[in-house]
Amino acid sequence: MSGEGSFEVLRRDPRAEWIARNRLHPLHGTINVGEEAEVRGPSGLIRKNPHKVGFIGPNGIKRIDRLKGNATAAGLGRRSSGPQEVQLPLHAVENPDFYIVVVPDLVGGRLTSQDKDVLGQAHKLVKGIDGEGAVVAVCFGESKEEGYDTAGVDRLIHLGGEEYEGFAPEQRLAALMQVEAQLQPKHWLFPDSVHGGADLGSRLAARLSERPAVQAWQVDHASTVSRGASGSKDIQRATPRILLLAEECADPIDETRHEAQAIELAAIPLTITRLKDQGQVAVDPNAIPLAEAEFILSAGNGIHNWEQFHEAAEVLGATEGASRVAVDDGFMPRFRQVGATGTWVTARVYIAVGISGAIQHMQGIGQCDKVIAINSDAGCDMVKRAALSAIGDSEEVLAELIKLMQAHKAEQAEGGDQNAA
Amino acid sequence: MPLNVVSLVSVGRHPQSGRQRRAEQDGRAVELGMNLKVVQNSQLTVLHAGASSEPVLRTYAGMGLPELKVLELAEQDDAVPALGDYLQSANADIVLTGVRAESGESSGMVPYLLAEQLGWPLVPRIADIVSIDDGVAEILLALPRGQRRAVSVPLPFVASVDNAAAEARQTAYGPGMRARIEGNKAVTEVDEVRAGWQESDAKPRPKRLKVVKAKTAADRFKAATAKPQGKAGKVMKSESAKEQAEEIFKLLLEEKVIK
Ligand SMILES: Cc1cc2nc3c(=O)[nH]c(=O)nc-3n(C[C@H](O)[C@H](O)[C@H](O)COP(=O)(O)OP(=O)(O)OC[C@H]3O[C@@H](n4cnc5c(N)ncnc54)[C@H](O)[C@@H]3O)c2cc1C
Numbered sequence: 229m230s231g232e233g234s235f236e237v238l239r240r241d242p243r244a245e246w247i248a249r250n251r252l253h254p255l256h257g258t259i260n261v262g263e264e265a266e267v268r269g270p271s272g273l274i275r276k277n278p279h280k281v282g283f284i285g286p287n288g289i290k291r292i293d294r295l296k297g298n299a300t301a302a303g304l305g306r307r308s309s310g311p312q313e314v315q316l317p318l319h320a321v322e323n324p325d326f327y328i329v330v331v332p333d334l335v336g337g338r339l340t341s342q343d344k345d346v347l348g349q350a351h352k353l354v355k356g357i358d359g360e361g362a363v364v365a366v367c368f369g370e371s372k373e374e375g376y377d378t379a380g381v382d383r384l385i386h387l388g389g390e391e392y393e394g395f396a397p398e399q400r401l402a403a404l405m406q407v408e409a410q411l412q413p414k415h416w417l418f419p420d421s422v423h424g425g426a427d428l429g430s431r432l433a434a435r436l437s438e439r440p441a442v443q444a445w446q447v448d449h450a451s452t453v454s455r456g457a458s459g460s461k462d463i464q465r466a467t468p469r470i471l472l473l474a475e476e477c478a479d480p481i482d483e484t485r486h487e488a489q490a491i492e493l494a495a496i497p498l499t500i501t502r503l504k505d506q507g508q509v510a511v512d513p514n515a516i517p518l519a520e521a522e523f524i525l526s527a528g529n530g531i532h533n534w535e536q537f538h539e540a541a542e543v544l545g546a547t548e549g550a551s552r553v554a555v556d557d558g559f560m561p562r563f564r565q566v567g568a569t570g571t572w573v574t575a576r577v578y579i580a581v582g583i584s585g586a587i588q589h590m591q592g593i594g595q596c597d598k599v600i601a602i603n604s605d606a607g608c609d610m611v612k613r614a615a616l617s618a619i620g621d622s623e624e625v626l627a628e629l630i631k632l633m634q635a636h637k638a639e640q641a642e643g644g645d646q647n648a649a
Numbered sequence: 650m651p652l653n654v655v656s657l658v659s660v661g662r663h664p665q666s667g668r669q670r671r672a673e674q675d676g677r678a679v680e681l682g683m684n685l686k687v688v689q690n691s692q693l694t695v696l697h698a699g700a701s702s703e704p705v706l707r708t709y710a711g712m713g714l715p716e717l718k719v720l721e722l723a724e725q726d727d728a729v730p731a732l733g734d735y736l737q738s739a740n741a742d743i744v745l746t747g748v749r750a751e752s753g754e755s756s757g758m759v760p761y762l763l764a765e766q767l768g769w770p771l772v773p774r775i776a777d778i779v780s781i782d783d784g785v786a787e788i789l790l791a792l793p794r795g796q797r798r799a800v801s802v803p804l805p806f807v808a809s810v811d812n813a814a815a816e817a818r819q820t821a822y823g824p825g826m827r828a829r830i831e832g833n834k835a836v837t838e839v840d841e842v843r844a845g846w847q848e849s850d851a852k853p854r855p856k857r858l859k860v861v862k863a864k865t866a867a868d869r870f871k872a873a874t875a876k877p878q879g880k881a882g883k884v885m886k887s888e889s890a891k892e893q894a895e896e897i898f899k900l901l902l903e904e905k906v907i908k
Contacts, residue, residue, distance in 0.1 A: 336905070395790070395798055397773070422793045426757065427773045434761040439842055442749075442756040445854060455851060458662055458751040464847040476857050502770040502806075506799035509789065516795035523906040544907060577906045579897070598904060599882075600897055606886055615882035616900055618893035628894030633907065636898075640908075 240268065319484040321382050325359035329413040330381075331404070332365055333423040336576070337372035339379055342419040342475050347380040349447060349478035350417050353467075356449030357414065364491065366407055368392040368400055376488040380481035383491045391498065395505040397424070401431045402499045408436065410494060420444075420472035429472045440470035445477050513547040518564065521547035524575040526566055528589075529553040530582015530603060533623050537581065540626045543633045549573065551583045567592035582622045585610030602626070652691035652781065652804075655741045656682040657732065657759070658717075659697065660705045661751040671708040674747030676817030678810040679709055681778065682745055683818075689781055691742075694718055696735070698728040701832035711825025712818050720835035725844065729759060731835035733766040743786070744807040748774055754843070757809070764807040772802055774811040 245267060247253045269275045282292035328350045332343035339347075347363060354361035362382040367373075369392050376384055385407065391399045407413070418429030420443055433440040441463075446453035452467040455474065513521065525541045526549035527534075541548045550560035552567060566573050568588040578596040583589060585601075585608055593599065593613075601614035602625050611617040618625050656679045661672030682693040693714075697706055701719035710717055720731045736744060749757035764771035776791040779799075786806070790798040791813035861872040885893050901907045 395800060398770075422774070430756075430758055430761040431771070433758065434765040440756065440758070442754070442758075456755045456848070457753060458664065458749070458755050460662065460667065460851050462849050462851050463754065464849070465845065476854075479857075482862075502802055503772065504801045506787075506801055508792070509797040509799050511795060511797055520794045522794045522796075523901075544901070546906075577901065577904050598900065600900065602893075602897075606884060611884060616897060617882060617884045618888075618890075618897060619884065619886045620890055620893060624890035625893050625897075628891050629897060632894055632898045636907070 316378065316483060316485040319382075319486050321360055321362040321487070323360070324362035324382070326357065326361045327364050327383070327411045327413040328353055328361055328415045328417065329364045329366060329407060329411065330417045331425065331428060332367060333419055333421055333425050334367050334369065334371060334373065335423050337370045339373050339375070340419070340421075340423070341480070342421055342425075342473075344379050344480035345475065345477050346417050346419050346473050348480040349471075349473055350415075351380050351481060352478050353415055353417075353447070353449055361414070363486070364407075364411065364413065366404065368396075368403070369394075377485050378481070380484070380486050381488045382486050384488050385491050385493060387493075387496075394507070395503070396501065397427055397431060398499050398501045398503060400428055401435060403493070403496050404428070404432050405435065406493055406496045408432075411491075414469070415467075416470045418470070418472050420474055426472055429470060433470045436470070438470045439468055440472055441465065441468050442472045443474045444471050445474040447471060447473070447477060510545075513541070513545050516547055518547060518549060518566070518571045518573055521549075521573065521575055523547065523577050524549045524566070524573060525579045525581065526550060526583060527554050527560065527581055528583030529557075530584075530622050531559070533626075534559055536623060536626055536630070540630050543630050543637075546579070547575075549578075551586075551589050580610050580614070581626065583610050584608045585613060652685070652689055652742045653694070653740055654682045654685055654691050654743045654745065655694045655696055655736065655739065656745045657696050657698075657747075658706070658709050659747070659750045659752065660699065660703060669705050669752075671705060671817065671820065672747055672751045673817075674749070674810050674812060674814075676709070676712075677812070677814040678745035678747055679712055679714075680815055680817045681810055682743075683712065683714075684815065685743075685778060685781075694739070694741075696720070696732070698722050698731050698835070701830050706830055707822075707825040707828070708820045709825075710828030710830070711820030711822060713821075713824065714828055716829040716831060719830060719832045721832045722835060722837060725839050726837045727840040729762045729766070730838045732759070733763055734836050735833075736763065736767060742805045743778075744769075744805075746807070746809050748809045748811060760807045760809045767805075767807070770802050770806045772800060772806055772808040774813075775808045776811055776813040777815070778808075 244259055247255050248259045250256060267275045267277065282290050285291040330346050330350050332346065333340055350363040354363060363380060364383040364385060365376065365381040366385045368387050370388060371386060387403055416432060419425035429440060441452045441454040443455040444452050445455065447467060450467060451464060452471065453462050453464050456463045523546045525544060525546035527537050528551035531537050531554065548564055549566045550564045552565055552569065554560045555562055555565045565571065566589060568591045570592060572592050574595045576597045578593055579600045579602065581602045590609065590613065599614045601610040601617040602622050603610060603617065603619065604621060606619045658675040658679060659672050661670045661675065663670045679695055685691050686693045695709060695714055696718045698720040699722050701721060706717055720735055722728060722731055744763065746760045749755045760771055772788055774791045775788050776797060777789045779787040779789060784804045785801055786804060788800050788802060788808065790800055791811035792798055861869055863869040863872055885896060
């Protein structure tokens with residue numbers, strides 16, 4: 229292209245245009261009549277050269293691309309030469325007049341979809357209130373989230389200390405009280421969830437003597453509709469300061485990028501905690517209902533050594549699942565079947581051993597986060613869905629996996645002994 | 650002195666028929682209290698704030714309770730001041746409630762407000778009380794996905810009982826009718842805030858539609874027809890079974906599903 233400086237002001241070169249138009253001119257070949265050059269007629273209108281539209285396809289026929297910039301932006305138009313990834317416009321709040329605080333659940337260190345809805349709700353509230361407001365997210369514990377900016381976090385308070393890990397509602401409440409004193413937020417928003425959002429929100433409400441709206445699902449700056457009487461009544465009231473929001477209360481942010489600027493909190497006093505966390509208790513994975521299980525090892529027609537499969541599930545501490553074929557053949561009980569006619573599972577990690585990935589099975593695992601496939605066929609649908617696929621015989625891979633896990637356990641037992649000693 | 654356990658009960662609502670019934674979680678709280686009575690040799694008081702003429706109370710009594718205590722309140726009264734006042738003087742060690750009531754506001758705030766008022770710790774969503782030794786209780790919390798967490802807490806405390814706790818036993822009609830239901834005078838405070846609310850039958854919530862923000866027809870077509878397939882993940886073809894297993898193991902560790 230001729231000249232980077234021609235970005236803003238379009239400079240015409242009438243001579244070059246004339247040569248470009250005149251195919252018989254001796255210099256015609258040297259002038260780049262690329263698609264990028266807009267040819268303007270005498271009246272200033274853009275003229276299209278119908279001969280220059282499209283390209284010659286592989287079979288020698290001229291093809292015209294009517295995808296309008298949807299196709300790869302190959303050279304088309306000098307203005308689209310930006311980076312491929314769309315950079316969303318930045319929504320910056322320099323000097324906020326007020327704050328709205330969101331306390332996301334951060335399950336497994338990542339924002340849940342409900343967290344994102346709550347952040348969207350926070351921005352809806354900000355828009356309804358006069359003045360410039362910033363949405364603050366208070367995050368506890370380890371955070372693996374990278375998308376705070378695109379989820380709508382203007383300011384971020386991350387408290388990752390040891391005292392906030394695990395089950396620590398009293399210490400977390402102390403931190404929230406510090407936020408309350410420092411920012412005096414207009415609203416406190418919590419996801420109304422079993423992951424701790426409802427608990428923390430209720431604690432804060434009790435401490436501040438505020439009456440929260442629980443299971444709120446239609447909220448604006450003036451009024452709130454929430455579910456009451458176990459979901460059978462709608463209660464409408466003026467929007468309170470503390471809101472515990474139901475799932476899908478608002479649309480998540482998807483058109484703007486936010487600053488996610490860190491805020492420093494003044495020192496938070498260590499509270500005397502009366503609730504002492506003794507850690508998670510091992511539960512029998514097969515006693516957990518399949519629909520709720522977090523980690524499933526699922527068997528299909530590709531399993532031949534069933535004893536080994538059960539051993540693998542036990543060693544890994546995974547809940548057992550099965551495809552329909554495995555159930556129909558009598559190797560697994562009916563209530564273990566995953567899929568359209570079985571159970572729709574929500575596991576975070578799903579290992580499919582010897583399952584081809586028929587659509588009826590795939591429907592059942594639609595909500596799984598990470599799928600791992602062990603299959604002898606690299607072309608099957610399960611491999612296409614999986615985050616990690618091991619192509620090979622299921623028996624060999626499971627055997628290795630069992631060995632690894634046993635070694636890991638032995639190591640841990642040793643480490644535990646040393647700690648105890 | 651034996652431990653003093655108080656289970657709070659309320660009027661439930663059947664999810665399908667909407668009839669009044671024994672509330673699911675409150676029933677479990679009573680069950681837990683009755684089991685503690687056997688194991689810990691504790692005393693159990695079952696307490697209701699409301700009308701003593703309420704027929705649903707008989708279904709709680711039918712679980713095998715000789716008597717129920719009722720703090721007489723009118724429909725529009727706030728239950729928390731009455732309960733707090735009673736518990737303050739009753740020398741309770743453990744107060745058990747449901748997580749959320751099935752009727753009324755269903756906000757689940759009662760245990761929190763009581764705990765705040767009494768200055769006791771609150772244990773949310775418990776599945777079981779494993780043991781009580783030297784004034785310290787070992788409790789199992791119900792976490793999502795069927796997981797459990799062990800927590801220890803000194804007496805006295807307030808706990809809300811999750812659906813994961815042992816199911817309430819069957820209730821018998823006759824003993825329920827024969828049980829003594831004792832109405833007590835209580836401090837009444839009209840719930841003023843609630844009087845300003847408008848209540849209506851729940852409207853069905855609109856399902857969220859998947860809105861495709863596509864700029865061109867081709868994009869919309871793709872969004873409507875293409876399988877929602879994530880990016881293909883890592884495929885290990887030529888590696889040995891050992892290497893494959895190691896890679897899988899690494900992912901499992903990363904996701905923290907194995908400990
Ligand atoms: C109305 C209807 C409802 C259905 N509902 C369900 C449902 O709810 N759930 C469900 O699961 N199915 C359901 N099905 C059945 C479904 O269509 C498939 O038939 C079934 O899921 C296939 O199970 P599979 O993948 O285990 O077996 P296959 O399709 O036989 O796949 C076996 C896989 O194992 C691999 N394999 C073989 N040997 C080995 C080895 N040694 N090591 C590693 N891999 C190996 C093969 O490459 C293959 O990919 C339904 C079908 C119908 C018609």
